[in-house]
Amino acid sequence: MIEQLKKVWQRRELLWYMVKLQMKAEKKNKVLGFAWSFLDPLLLLIVYVVLIGYIFGRGGPQFPILLFIALLSWRWFTSSLSRSVTSITSKVGLIQSVRFPLAILPLSGIIIGFFDWLFGFVILVPMLFIFEASFTVNILWLPVLLLIEFVDIVGACLIFAVVGTYLADLSNIVQFLIRLGFYLSPILYSVKDVITSERLTMLYMLSNPFAGLLESYKNVVILGAPPTGYALVGAAVACVVFVIGLWYFSRNEHKLVKAI
Amino acid sequence: MINVSDLGIKFRMEKRRRSRALDFFGEKFGNRQRPSGEFWALRHVSFTVERGETIGIIGRNGSGKSTLLRVIAGVYPPDEGQVSVEGEVSTLFGLGTGFNQELSGRDNIYLNGIIIGLAKNQIDGIIDSIIEFTELSDFIEMPVRTYSTGMRARLGFAIAIHSDKDIVLIDEIMNAGDAAFRQKADAEMDRIMGERTVLLVSHAMSTIEKFASKVIWLDRGVIAAMGEPGEVIEQYLAASKVKKRPPDEY
Numbered sequence: 348m349i350e351q352l353k354k355v356w357q358r359r360e361l362l363w364y365m366v367k368l369q370m371k372a373e374k375k376n377k378v379l380g381f382a383w384s385f386l387d388p389l390l391l392l393i394v395y396v397v398l399i400g401y402i403f404g405r406g407g408p409q410f411p412i413l414l415f416i417a418l419l420s421w422r423w424f425t426s427s428l429s430r431s432v433t434s435i436t437s438k439v440g441l442i443q444s445v446r447f448p449l450a451i452l453p454l455s456g457i458i459i460g461f462f463d464w465l466f467g468f469v470i471l472v473p474m475l476f477i478f479e480a481s482f483t484v485n486i487l488w489l490p491v492l493l494l495i496e497f498v499d500i501v502g503a504c505l506i507f508a509v510v511g512t513y514l515a516d517l518s519n520i521v522q523f524l525i526r527l528g529f530y531l532s533p534i535l536y537s538v539k540d541v542i543t544s545e546r547l548t549m550l551y552m553l554s555n556p557f558a559g560l561l562e563s564y565k566n567v568v569i570l571g572a573p574p575t576g577y578a579l580v581g582a583a584v585a586c587v588v589f590v591i592g593l594w595y596f597s598r599n600e601h602k603l604v605k606a607i
Numbered sequence: 608m609i610n611v612s613d614l615g616i617k618f619r620m621e622k623r624r625r626s627r628a629l630d631f632f633g634e635k636f637g638n639r640q641r642p643s644g645e646f647w648a649l650r651h652v653s654f655t656v657e658r659g660e661t662i663g664i665i666g667r668n669g670s671g672k673s674t675l676l677r678v679i680a681g682v683y684p685p686d687e688g689q690v691s692v693e694g695e696v697s698t699l700f701g702l703g704t705g706f707n708q709e710l711s712g713r714d715n716i717y718l719n720g721i722i723i724g725l726a727k728n729q730i731d732g733i734i735d736s737i738i739e740f741t742e743l744s745d746f747i748e749m750p751v752r753t754y755s756t757g758m759r760a761r762l763g764f765a766i767a768i769h770s771d772k773d774i775v776l777i778d779e780i781m782n783a784g785d786a787a788f789r790q791k792a793d794a795e796m797d798r799i800m801g802e803r804t805v806l807l808v809s810h811a812m813s814t815i816e817k818f819a820s821k822v823i824w825l826d827r828g829v830i831a832a833m834g835e836p837g838e839v840i841e842q843y844l845a846a847s848k849v850k851k852r853p854p855d856e857y
Contacts, residue, residue, distance in 0.1 A: 364721045372709035375750070444705040445722050446681035601684050605618060 351597045354448040365455040388467040417534040419467040423460045425525045430456030431504035432511030453508040481571030488567040502588030505596040552577040556584035608693045609656040615687030620644030648674045661805040663819030670825040672808045694773030708752035740765040757784045778808045
């Protein structure tokens with residue numbers, strides 16, 4: 348398993364090139380090209396703000412930015428996950444031509460997803476001023492939260508990359524799970540708006556490892572508060588998923604070449 | 608420098624991947640109706656290649672030629688036997704399967720160079736001669752999906768031949784180009800012959816005869832014959848001939 352990490356680290360230049368060129372290839376044919384990196388999250392945000400803020404008349408004054416930071420972070424997870432499912436099967440030609448650590452394929456998708464997060468964050472920054480977010484020293488927690496999420500995503504994507512290679516149906520399943528997870532996680536709402544009982548809150552936060560993480564993002568970026576203690580649930584799950592993912596991928600890597 | 612002994616590569620035959628997914632989730636659940644179809648793409652294959660030799664590999668479609676190259680490239684670990692390869696392998700980009708279709712030829716040169724383990728500044732050093740060799744000129748900035756088969760072959764061959772790796776694997780790319788490309792490719796082959804170890808898969812017997820010092824004839828995954836190019840090629844051609852019915856049967 349440590350071996351696996353070493354192998355990837357040795358080929359980090361390849362990983363970086365994959366990321367760079369894949370991003371280039373994705374934007375190349377589009378008229379607006381690079382601008383889509385900013386437009387995508389913005390348009391998504393507008394849809395939800397209109398839906399929740401105006402049509403349902405809920406959400407409060409800071410709703411757009413609260414939603415935005417949660418949306419960005421959730422999108423990083425989901426886009427990485429759906430990319431990882433086909434990450435191996437979509438590179439058959441390459442895999443059959445040359446030996447390289449296959450973990451680079453799902454990983455490059457995760458890094459591309461992180462760049463999308465960053466582009467989104469660039470849009471968020473001016474909005475933070477417009478909607479009067481409170482800046483405190485708690486913003487320093489942001490890199491920690493991102494790291495937890497990264498570890499979590501890597502573990503999950505390594506697992507899904509293997510299973511997705513064997514089971515083409517997984518991409519449909521993942522699309523469903525992502526949709527379900529979106530409504531079950533505090534993205535369009537904050538936990539305290541929905542659940543009032545303390546016991547239920549605890550139950551909810553413990554059962555959804557992403558909940559604590561997403562609430563913490565909102566706390567540190569917008570509310571100027573420290574992360575919730577439930578972020579630790581996310582961190583613990585992240586570590587477990589990471590170890591399992593790494594183990595599982597390492598064990599199956601050599602079989603993948605023949606499965607495609 | 609390359610030592611292959613009793614190599615066997617096994618694949619499972621299945622109509623779709625689903626059954627594989629089942630037995631992948633656990634021998635207990637999936638194994639009951641496990642399809643019996645296993646086949647050996649290569650079996651009992653043994654040979655050695657010395658430094659600087661050029662080996663021609665011939666055989667019918669599906670006889671295991673490309674699989675053998677992939678084993679040498681380190682893509683497939685052997686299911687049986689041993690393979691030891693000393694020296695670095697330049698990848699085979701047979702007809703551009705490893706190219707990213709959306710990216711330009713130039714970007715693909717970088718991508719493929721990095722994949723086979725060249726550093727960026729090494730590629731900077733050879734990219735001009737690669738582009739010159741391919742004669743793609745302005746096309747080098749166009750996406751690879753717009754290239755003709757010949758253009759892809761040229762690009763693949765140019766990358767394989769310009770990377771200074773010890774072992775060069777060439778899978779049927781020499782014969783895809785036009786006459787001018789073939790001449791250039793032949794000249795390049797002459798240049799690197801003796802210097803580097805080359806494994807050459809081809810259906811063009813003239814190419815094999817011209818360059819190979821030894822020929823391996825693969826037939827359904829086993830070595831049918833190996834040795835002097837002239838002899839092996841003759842045997843192979845004799846065996847592939849469509850048998851004609853004798854006249855008295857008419």
